[in-house]
Amino acid sequence: MAEHIDVVVVGAGISGIGQAYHLQTRCPDRSYVILEGRAAIGGTWDLFRYPGIRSDSDMHTLGFGFHPWTDAKAIADGPSIRAYVEETARAYGIDQHIRFRHHVVSAAWSTEDARWTVEATGPDGALTFTCNFLCMCSGYYNYAKGYTPEFAGAEQFAGRIVHPQLWPDDLDYAGKRVVVIGSGATAVTLVPEMARKAAHVTMLQRSPTYVVSRPAEDKVANWLRAKLPGRAAYGVTRWKNVLLGMLFYRIAKKRPEKFKARLIGMVRDHLGPDYDVATHFTPRYNPWDQRLCLVPDADLFQAIKRGDAAVATGTIERFTPAGIRLASGEELAADIIVTATGLELQLLSDVRFSKDGVPIDLSKALQYKGMMFSDVPNLAYTFGYTNASWTLKADLVATYVCRLLNTMKKRGLRQATPQNSDADMATEPFVDFTSGYIQRAEHMLPRQGARKPWKLNQNYALDVLALRLGSVDDDMVFSNPGPPPGSLAA
Structure with a gap:
């Protein structure tokens, strides 16, 4: 029935x-x-x-x-x-x-x-x-499953391979060397968080993504909440953020080169003049051809500056028992590999x-x-x-x-x-x-x-x-x- x-x-x-x-x-x-x-x-x-x-x-x-x-x-x-x-x-x-x-x-x-x-x-x-x-x-x-490309030699890797969508409860990464494959929202979230406990975390990307820092707290929203009734403060903040987002998107589409230069300039401000921003944080596409990656309070950049995390840019040749070998010949040692390679x-x-x-x-x-x-x-x-x-x-x-x-x-x-x-x-x-x-x-x-x-x-x-x-x-x-x-x- x-x-x-x-x-x-x-x-x-x-x-x-x-x-x-x-x-x-x-x-x-x-x-x-x-x-x-x-x-x-x-x-x-x-x-x-x-x-x-x-x-x-x-x-x-x-x-x-x-x-x-x-x-x-x-x-x-x-x-x-x-x-x-x-x-x-x-x-x-x-x-x-x-x-x-x-x-x-x-x-x-x-x-x-x-x-x-x-x-x-x-x-x-x-x-x-x-x-x-x-x-x-x-x-x-x-x-039920995320997207993971076929990686040559994956079966030879002596450590553990995990996908963020199916994160195991028993994964202990304290003191371990971790390689996170990917440069999207999941990767830029995982890297600074895992870097708090891991010996070192490397974000391995085939090509860079636009990464933007913004404060974790909205000071205007919190001020409005103290001055206005809750619903009114929320409504004003919601429209403020909607309109600002639309404005920035419009500028990005109308003047992509200028917007791109500003985004990359902000990364350079965080990481300093000696960091290779051109290689690791300068995408080949225009802003909003893909979604921008948001990092609160510059946590990714802070982890890189402390030396707890690093970015490697290149293509994977194969997994090895001890980690990952890149097409350039560089070897990345790893105890754990996280395939933050996207959704299906x-x-x-x-x-x-x-x-x-x-x-x-x-x-x-x-x-x-x-x-x-x-x-x-x-x-x-x-x-x-x-x-x-x-x-x-x-x-x-x-x-x-x-x-x-x-x-x-x-x-x-x-x-x-x-x-x-x-x-x-x-x-x-x-x-x-x-x-x-x-x-x-x-x-x-x-x-x-x-x-x-x-x-x-x-x-x-x-x-x-x-x-x-x-x-x-x-x-x-x-x-x-x-x-x-x-x-x-x-």
Whole structure:
């Protein structure tokens, strides 16, 4: 027997908890359930347990718009973020709607019934749910495994190889020589934290990334909190940080060379004139072609200056019993190697979708407003910004879903389907981003169009206009009236 619920939300991370809050606030007459494949709330912030795990966005924008972040630290550690998400779910009774260890396998849309049939596996076996609307808040990567390239000689290494996504509880790195492979957000977090206990930590990168330091605490936010009511202070800080982020992004895209010189100059200011910034901290790409790496209070640079950590730039020839040999011939001694080599992108948790018995190939679809797909009814997904906090976009998606639900109810229609009427419209890749996890998965991603509402906005202000204030009818077809009142099918 299938259990029917008005809205099924997949995922109990930041996106899913936010979607649930808006559903029960804006659509209080709709029932909902959150299906969470893991055993806990928090998504990314429950999964990742590596040393130093923290946000790479400020918590005034990564936090929920409806539930202020009140800690003094704006760049927060993972356990604090996890506790904040859990506390939010409890505060609004959202935790009572979560079914843990429920892994969604497939979702089939029936036009005749105007509903999805969702198949899942639970603690006691297979389960079936039906729903009128499906919200995929499951993140964008494979939770079961990270991305690790094939390294020649890896089986010969005498020490231990670990990936940050599956950090072992029993790993003792005190007094050990550690090599961290990678230069992204995970690597720049791990290196200074592990350097506190390890004998020495080397960050081994194939090519440099832009690394920017900012204070862990937002002094303006803390001052405002002392002067204004909590929600008012939080709202002002949130918009301050949103607007500053948009300004810096715009400058970076408009004047990339100047912006690049400034970023590299700041690194030089931290490390001094004698450090080889040109080799180790000067990327070959322009700022925001990939995400900038944030380090709070210059902790990475401080570790390098103390001599507890170092950066090596080069390509790996092979692993050896004692460490890693580079193509240059240099040998890096290691007792532990950490492969901070990235994520394996997974669109909508690899759920199998179908429509009226025909499989849906999302790679052939166009994304709609960065949250739905062409010709796929009553399905929304959350994919955050590449140039700002994830939660900003998640919040807008959640409120737009509620607008759609309320519009369908008002019009007596059960189906909302994005439909592109311009067959000749040019298309572009799903997202303009050169990060490896995006490039590796480009073949399986939907595309975007050359005009609104099919073109992705990497801009919070534009999305506020489109999703919170804009029309719900632009290239959206509302259809499928319900059965007449009093009929047997009603």
